[in-house]
Amino acid sequence: MSPFVPGTSVRIEGRAGGPLAGLTFAAKDLFDVAGHPTGGGNPDWARFNPVPTRHAWAVQALLDAGATLVGKTVTDEVSLGILGENAFDGTPLNPAAPGHVPGGSSSGSASAVAQGLCSTALGTDTGGSVRVPASFCGLYGIRPTHGRLDLAGMLPQAPSSDTTGWFARDAATFARVSAVMLGEACPPARPARLVIATDAFGFADPDTAAALAPMLERLKRLVPDWHAEILAPPGLVAWGRAQRTLQPVEAWETFRPWVERDNPRMAFTVARGLVLGAMTPEAERGWAALTRREVRGRLAQLLPPGTVLAMPTTPFPAPPKGLPVPALGPVRDAILCLCAHGGLAGHPQLSIPGAMVRGLPVGLSLLAARGADAMLAGTALALEEIA
Amino acid sequence: MSPFVPGTSVRIEGRAGGPLAGLTFAAKDLFDVAGHPTGGGNPDWARFNPVPTRHAWAVQALLDAGATLVGKTVTDEVSLGILGENAFDGTPLNPAAPGHVPGGSSSGSASAVAQGLCSTALGTDTGGSVRVPASFCGLYGIRPTHGRLDLAGMLPQAPSSDTTGWFARDAATFARVSAVMLGEACPPARPARLVIATDAFGFADPDTAAALAPMLERLKRLVPDWHAEILAPPGLVAWGRAQRTLQPVEAWETFRPWVERDNPRMAFTVARGLVLGAMTPEAERGWAALTRREVRGRLAQLLPPGTVLAMPTTPFPAPPKGLPVPALGPVRDAILCLCAHGGLAGHPQLSIPGAMVRGLPVGLSLLAARGADAMLAGTALALEEIA
Numbered sequence: 001m002s003p004f005v006p007g008t009s010v011r012i013e014g015r016a017g018g019p020l021a022g023l024t025f026a027a028k029d030l031f032d033v034a035g036h037p038t039g040g041g042n043p044d045w046a047r048f049n050p051v052p053t054r055h056a057w058a059v060q061a062l063l064d065a066g067a068t069l070v071g072k073t074v075t076d077e078v079s080l081g082i083l084g085e086n087a088f089d090g091t092p093l094n095p096a097a098p099g100h101v102p103g104g105s106s107s108g109s110a111s112a113v114a115q116g117l118c119s120t121a122l123g124t125d126t127g128g129s130v131r132v133p134a135s136f137c138g139l140y141g142i143r144p145t146h147g148r149l150d151l152a153g154m155l156p157q158a159p160s161s162d163t164t165g166w167f168a169r170d171a172a173t174f175a176r177v178s179a180v181m182l183g184e185a186c187p188p189a190r191p192a193r194l195v196i197a198t199d200a201f202g203f204a205d206p207d208t209a210a211a212l213a214p215m216l217e218r219l220k221r222l223v224p225d226w227h228a229e230i231l232a233p234p235g236l237v238a239w240g241r242a243q244r245t246l247q248p249v250e251a252w253e254t255f256r257p258w259v260e261r262d263n264p265r266m267a268f269t270v271a272r273g274l275v276l277g278a279m280t281p282e283a284e285r286g287w288a289a290l291t292r293r294e295v296r297g298r299l300a301q302l303l304p305p306g307t308v309l310a311m312p313t314t315p316f317p318a319p320p321k322g323l324p325v326p327a328l329g330p331v332r333d334a335i336l337c338l339c340a341h342g343g344l345a346g347h348p349q350l351s352i353p354g355a356m357v358r359g360l361p362v363g364l365s366l367l368a369a370r371g372a373d374a375m376l377a378g379t380a381l382a383l384e385e386i387a
Numbered sequence: 388m389s390p391f392v393p394g395t396s397v398r399i400e401g402r403a404g405g406p407l408a409g410l411t412f413a414a415k416d417l418f419d420v421a422g423h424p425t426g427g428g429n430p431d432w433a434r435f436n437p438v439p440t441r442h443a444w445a446v447q448a449l450l451d452a453g454a455t456l457v458g459k460t461v462t463d464e465v466s467l468g469i470l471g472e473n474a475f476d477g478t479p480l481n482p483a484a485p486g487h488v489p490g491g492s493s494s495g496s497a498s499a500v501a502q503g504l505c506s507t508a509l510g511t512d513t514g515g516s517v518r519v520p521a522s523f524c525g526l527y528g529i530r531p532t533h534g535r536l537d538l539a540g541m542l543p544q545a546p547s548s549d550t551t552g553w554f555a556r557d558a559a560t561f562a563r564v565s566a567v568m569l570g571e572a573c574p575p576a577r578p579a580r581l582v583i584a585t586d587a588f589g590f591a592d593p594d595t596a597a598a599l600a601p602m603l604e605r606l607k608r609l610v611p612d613w614h615a616e617i618l619a620p621p622g623l624v625a626w627g628r629a630q631r632t633l634q635p636v637e638a639w640e641t642f643r644p645w646v647e648r649d650n651p652r653m654a655f656t657v658a659r660g661l662v663l664g665a666m667t668p669e670a671e672r673g674w675a676a677l678t679r680r681e682v683r684g685r686l687a688q689l690l691p692p693g694t695v696l697a698m699p700t701t702p703f704p705a706p707p708k709g710l711p712v713p714a715l716g717p718v719r720d721a722i723l724c725l726c727a728h729g730g731l732a733g734h735p736q737l738s739i740p741g742a743m744v745r746g747l748p749v750g751l752s753l754l755a756a757r758g759a760d761a762m763l764a765g766t767a768l769a770l771e772e773i774a
Contacts, residue, residue: 044474087431087652259655260712265474268650271658325647 001090003102003111004071005029005039011070018066020180023119023173026071026112028105030079030124031056031164032153033072040155041075041105043088044264056153058122058164058181065180070118073108077270078255079124079157081105082132082332083319087267091321096138097360100318103133106165110137113167120177123165126157127247128339130165131365134351136318138361140174140380141167145370146346149181158250161243161343171352171380178377188385189378191368192306194219194226200311200338203236208316208362211355215364219310222383229302231311231341232295239295240337243344245288248277269325295344299367303347308379309367313351314338317360341367350376352383388477390489390498391458392416392426398457405453407567410506410560413499415492416459417466417511418443419540427542428462428492430475431651443540445509445551445568452567457505460495464657465642466511466544468492469519469719470706474654478708483525484747487705490520493552497524500554507564510552513544514634515726517552518752521738523705525748527561527767528554532757533733536568545637548630548730558739558764558771565764575772576765578755579693581606581613587698587725590623595703595749598742602751606697609770616689618698618728619682626682627724630731632675635664656712682731686754690734695766696754700738701725704747728754737763739770 004026010033014020029039032052039046055063063069074089076082084107085091092111094102102111106123110133113121123130125143134141142165149164156162166181168174175186196216201209220226232239252274258264259274266274303309315334323331342349347367354364366376391413397420401407416426419439426433442450450456461476463469471494472478479498481489489498493510497520500508510517512530521528529552536551543549553568555561562573583603588596607613619626639661645651646661653661690696702721710718729736734754741751753763 087650263474263655263712263715265652265654266658268646268653268658268661271653271655272662274655275659275662325650328650 001092003073003092003108003115003117005074006089008036008072010036010072012063012068014063014066014068016066018064020062020176021066023067024070025062025067026073026109026118026121027059027069028075028109028123029072030075030155031059031122033059033069036072038155040078041086041089042077042264042266044262045078048258048262052153054153057150058154061180071112073112073121075108076105077266078155079105079126079129080251080270080273082128082335084133085321094137094318097136097318099320100360101136101321103136103318105129106133110134110139110141110167113139113169119173120166120168123167124154125163125165125342126161127243127336127343131313131339131342131349131351132335134167135313135363136361138353139167139169140171140350140352141165142178142350142373142376143342143348144373145348148371148373156254158247158254160250161247171384175377175381178374182373184374186374186377188382189375190382191223191308191375191379192225194223195302195307195309196226196228197231197309197311198228199230199232199236203337204312204315208312208357211357211362212312212364215354216310218383218386222386223308231309236337238291239340239344240333242288242291243340244333244336245280245284246292247343248273249280249285252277269328292344295341299341299345299347303367303369305369305372307368311365312338313363313365317357317362346370348373348376350380352380388479390460390479390495390502390504392461393476395423395459397423397459399450399455401450401453401455403453405451407449407563408453410454411457412449412454413458413460413496413505413508414446414456415462415496415510417462417542418446418509420446420456420459423459425542427465428473428476429464429651429653431649432465435645435649439540441540444537445541448567458499460499460508462495463492464653465542466492466513466516467638467657467660469515469722471520472708481524481705484523484705486707487747488523488708490523490705492516493520497521497526497528497554500526500556506560507553507555510554511541512550512552512729513548514630514723514730517554518700518726518729518736518738519722521554522700522750523748525740526554526556527558527737527739528552529565529737529760529763530729530735531760532735535758535760543641545634545641547637548634558767562764562768565761569760571761573761573764575769576762577769578610578695578762578766579612581610582689582694582696583613583615584618584696584698585615586617586619586623590724591699591702595699595744598744598749599699599751602741603697605770605773609773610695618696623724625678626727626731627720629675629678630727631720631723632667632671633679634730635660636667636672639664656715679731682728686728686732686734690754690756692756692759694755698752699725700750700752704744704749733757735760735763737767739767
C-alpha cells in the first residue's frame with residue numbers, strides 16, 4: 001500500500017534559500033497542515049475536529065527551513081499501534097522487508113522515506129512510534145527529549161510521553177534536518193563514555209543481538225571508554241508494564257470525549273486497547289507512576305552529559321504482516337519492553353540502521369542525557385565516518 | 388438512511404400460486420441469499436465467509452410460499468445492538484418516529500416494512516432484536532419459540548438464545564406469514580386466561596404504562612379471565628443481568644475466530660461489548676446459568692397452554708438517534724430488562740402496536756407457552772376484530 005493517506009494530495013513549497021532547500025518531507029497524518037483535514041488514521045477523527053487553519057509547529061519549521069511538503073502519511077489509528085497495520089488505510093510497504101510490517105505508528109512516514117519518496121518525514125513517538133519503524137525499515141529515526149519541541153498542531157495521545165520525531169536514510173541528511181528541528185548545530189560528535197545495556201541485548205532474540213555485534217564494535221572504536229551495565233534493574237518487563245499501564249490510561253483520557261460523542265469505527269484491537277485503558281485499576285496506575293519515578297532516576301544516573309547508552313531498538317526485525325490477533329499482543333509487548341524507558345523517562349533516543357537479520361533490517365539505539373539530542377545526531381555522523 | 392444494505396440489489400420472485408402470492412419480503416443481512424454475500428452489517432464479515440450457494444431456510448420458506456424477495460436489510464453489526472444505529476451502513480429511517488432510532492438489530496427489516504417497501508421482513512431476535520424494532524416502529528413482530536424454526540443459513544450470535552422472527556404492518560398479513568413460517572394455521576384465537584405482568588408495567592416509564600392501558604382493556608375484553616402477577620420475583624433487573632452475562636459470553640465464542648483472524652473494523656461500542664464478553668468472570672457465568680434455569684421454571688409455571696401474558700415490549704418508545712456513548716448503556720440495559728426472559732426461557736413473544744406516547748409508537752407484548760406461537764398470531768387477529 002501507498003505510504004500516503006488515500007485520497008489526499010498535498011504539496012507546499014518550502015521557503016527559498018533555507019538550510020533544507022532541495023529537501024522534501026512528508027508529515028504523518030497527525031500533524032496539522034492548514035486547509036487539509038487531519039485524518040489521524042481513522043475515518044471518524046476528522047469529523048470531530050475542524051479543518052486546521054494553521055500548520056503544526058513541526059510542519060512550519062521544516063517549510064520555513066526550505067523543505068517542501070509532498071504528502072501526508074498513513075498512521076496507525078490515532079497513533080494507537082506499534083506495527084503499522086491500519087485496517088482502514090492499509091499497511092504501507094516496508095521496502096526493506098516486503099511482506100513484513102513497516103512498524104508504527106509512524107508507518108507511512110518511515111515507508112515514504114525508505115522508498116525514497118521524500119528526504120525526511122515527521123513522525124510521533126509516544127511508546128516507540130518513530131523508533132520501531134526506523135528499526136524495521138532500516139532508517140535513522142529519533143525520539144527527541146520529551147518536552148523539548150513545540151507540539152502545537154500535533155494530535156496528542158498520551159501527553160506525558162508524546163514527542164515529535166523524524167526519519168532519514170543517511171546520517172548527513174538526518175543531522176541536517178535535526179539541526180533545524182532542534183535549533184542547534186549537529187556536528188560530528190564523539191561521546192566521552194559508552195554504556196552497553198546488557199539486559200537489553202539479552203532480551204533481544206539471539207540472532208538479533210549477534211547481528212548487532214559489528215555495529216557495537218564500531219561504536220566501541222568511536223568511544224573506547226565503554227562498559228556494560230544493566231539498564232533496568234527491576235527488569236525491562238517491569239518497565240514495559242509500567243508504560244503499558246500509564247500510556248493507555250492517558251490515551252483514554254485523550255480520546256474519551258471523541259469516543260463518547262462519536263462512537264467511532266475502529267479496528268477491534270484499537271477499541272480493545274481503549275477499553276482496557278478505561279478499566280485500569282487505580283492500584284495499577286499508582287504502581288506505574290512510582291515506577292516511572294524510579295526509571296527517571298535510573299536513566300539520569302546512567303546518562304550524565306557526554307555518555308551514550310547503546311541497546312537494540314527492537315528485540316527482532318519486522319514481523320510478517322497480518323498476524324492473527326492472539327499473536328499481536330506478545331509481539332507488541334516484547335517490543336514495548338525495549339521502548340518503555342522513552343515514554344517513562346523522556347531521554348532522547350536515536351535509532352540507526354544496525355544490522356541485517358535474515359535479510360531484514362534492525363536498528364541499534366543510542367540514548368543520551370535529556371537535551372543531548374544533537375550529540376546523538378553527531379555521534380551517528382561520526383560513526384558513519386569511521387565505517 | 389435506506390433500510391436496504393448500501394450497494395446491494397436483490398430481487399427473487401416467489402413461487403407462483405403459493406399462499407403468500409402477491410406479498411413481498413426483505414431479509415435482514417444475516418440471512419443467506421444464494422449468490423449474494425451475507426454482509427452481517429460489518430464491512431469485514433463477508434471477507435470471513437464465502438458467498439452462500441444456498442438460501443437460508445427462512446428465505447427459502449417464504450420464496451416457496453410465493454413471496455418475492457425485494458432486498459437485504461441493514462442490521463446492527465453482526466446483530467450486536469438494540470437501537471439500530473450502524474456506523475458503517477447508517478441508521479434506517481423510523482417512519483413512525485423520524486429523528487428517533489428504529490430499534491435493532493433488525494433495524495432495516497422493521498424500517499422497510501414500516502415504510503411500506505415490502506409486506507413482511509425477516510429479522511432475528513437473540514436479546515430483543517425483533518421485539519424492540521417492532522415496538523419502536525409500531526409493527527407486529529414475533530420472537531418465536533426458541534428451537535422451533537430451522538436456523539440454517541442465519542448468521543448466529545448466541546445460539547442458546549437465537550431465533551428467526553418477522554414483521555408486518557397488520558394482524559392479517561402477520562397471521563398469513565406466520566402460518567407459513569410456523570407450518571400451522573393461525574386462525575383468530577381467544578386465550579383462556581390472561582396474566583398481566585405488574586412488575587413489567589411498573590418498570591416502564593409511567594407515560595408508557597399509562598398509554599398502554601386502553602389496549603390492555605381491549606385484551607381484557609377478549610380474555611375476561613385475567614389476573615395481575617409479578618413476572619420476575621427476583622426482579623427484572625436480575626433477569627436482565629443474567630441475559631447480559633450469558634449473551635455476550637456466547638457472542639464472543641461465536642465471533643472470536645473471526646475477530647482473532649481478521650481484527651475487523653467495528654464501532655467502538657460493538658468492540659467493547661465483545662471485549663467485555665471475553666472478560667466475564669466464571670462466577671458471573673455460573674450465576675447467570677443458574678438464573679436461566681430459574682427463569683425457565685417461572686415462565687413454564689406462569690404460562691400453561693391457553694394462557695397469555697401481557698407486558699410492555701419496551702419501557703419507552705424509540706430514543707432519539709445519535710445518543711452519546713455514555714447514554715447508550717443505561718438505555719440499552721433498561722430495554723434488555725424487559726426482553727431478557729426471551730433469550731433466557733425461549734417462550735414465544737409477539738409485540739403488537741400498543742399505543743402512541745408523545746407521538747411515538749410503543750408495543751404491547753403477548754407471551755405464551757412454548758410452541759403456542761400460532762395462538763399469539765391468532766390472538767392479535769381476534770384483538771383487531773373486537774377493536
